[in-house]
Amino acid sequence: MINKLVDKIKKTNAPIVVGLDPMLSYVPQHIQKAAYEQFGETPEGAAEAIWQYNKAIVDAVYDLIPAVKPQIAMYEQFGVEGIKAFQKTVDYCHSKDLVVIGDVKRGDIGSTSEAYAVGHLGKVQIGNTGYAGFDEDFATVNPYLGTDGIKPFVDVCREEKKGIFILVKTSNPSSGEFQDREIDGRPLYELVGEKVAEWGSTCMGDSYSYVGAVVGATYPKQGEVLRKLMPKSFILVPGYGAQGGQGKDLVHFFDQDGLGAIVNSSRGIITAYRQVKYKEQGITEENFADASRLAVQDMIADIAGALQSAR
């Protein structure tokens, strides 16, 4: 799947991923209204609203991008009905040939971590048949529990040719509380980065490992160090746009050939219809998905420009 991701990035010339993180408050009124008319102001209605919202955005941008990253928390908050909408979203994105990165940040130990890996990336055995659960292509994973938590994911990735992105240096302001603490003169995130490289060395795709890393756009200097520490790990970069990261901050997350990283934007794309910039181009709440397309095009141009001027 890392090979497919790289291929699709080359084809689209877009090292970006659209974060499908639908808060109910983001969903345009006409979509909410239609969903509530059908299912009431209930979790079922809310789940229908976010699903229709996702679908319209995916339809508007799928040909421009290699991948999407649904954030499962935004679905899980609606309970079982939300999880159904997550599943529908994953399946629909696959039908559009998009690579799906499940932003699930799971992490546990032994057979429990294996159950997460199986549920999100693999197949669970029931009688004589293997059934895929959520069936994403990649999942994000938390490293705090060490190798015991990661190995079951790596095993499933090897079997299914899928991948994971392990949290190394997260984009949030307080990520340094533990991640930046110095151990033998080096920050914890570097030790985690070295482990990512080590875990990843056991399952290589053509040019990158099945095991990648999450490093926030808001920490460009740390990104530069980590890029070198994990030469074969693809870096998933959150924090672009709404969280403050810009194209020029991202240059050092990439390799010389413009590969090696994929940059996520969620709110910047899915709520683009609220930005003055796009309203001035004739966007209204009704044609919100057109704004998402414009925002994707602008993001691609921003990153391409930054990569070009860095060369």
Place this chain on the structure above:
Amino acid sequence: MINKLVDKIKKTNAPIVVGLDPMLSYVPQHIQKAAYEQFGETPEGAAEAIWQYNKAIVDAVYDLIPAVKPQIAMYEQFGVEGIKAFQKTVDYCHSKDLVVIGDVKRGDIGSTSEAYAVGHLGKVQIGNTGYAGFDEDFATVNPYLGTDGIKPFVDVCREEKKGIFILVKTSNPSSGEFQDREIDGRPLYELVGEKVAEWGSTCMGDSYSYVGAVVGATYPKQGEVLRKLMPKSFILVPGYGAQGGQGKDLVHFFDQDGLGAIVNSSRGIITAYRQVKYKEQGITEENFADASRLAVQDMIADIAGALQSAR
């Protein structure tokens, strides 16, 4: 909810929690057969099997214990159908007046962490109504992202009078890879423990905080240190039984009055029917739940004995 947990521990004299972590392979054949006859060898059938298995165990032990801890990974592996079985299990345990600790190990940042907190412990607003998602009483949370990841949970806990247990020192062999690394001469888990105490100081129950900690039974010395570092934090202790922890290892996780900790056993209780010890007492696969009851009684006696001889 921490007050209810403490009350129930006092009433039952049982500082223990039963881990409802149903692997399909644990479920006795007659239950699997009945479920498959109704729903086929499908995720729906598997979900029915684990639900019936849980229900029988809960019916057999609920009067002896204060709390259960379903591990959501074991349900999530079956996709949407598994999640429905998780929900059913939580609801059923509530109907038996058990405190439910959702072992979900979630952790993200900002609005995403808030969505997890809302989905598991709070209510999501849809139109004019707040809907509970999974509605556990406590959730386990991963600290790697720092305060940004924890604060949204604490806010929801304060509002709903619920609680969290934050991973501090996990029970697995490789937990030391990052958690034991020394920072200014002290292991990372101690720094995390100090933060747990700090976060918890803002939301106190009668004698303990809404914010507790997870510390593995397999690390008794570390438990002793952490007990002192976090005097107001209840400690959830996994790793008893199948993972190697014994009653005598647990003494220092408790306060002088025998409170302050709750010990989890999963396999040791739910697969007790496979142990020679219980087979010799007339247990067969058919009456598996009776073995769970015997195992709970033995665990209570083991811990009570250890606490008594330590005094």
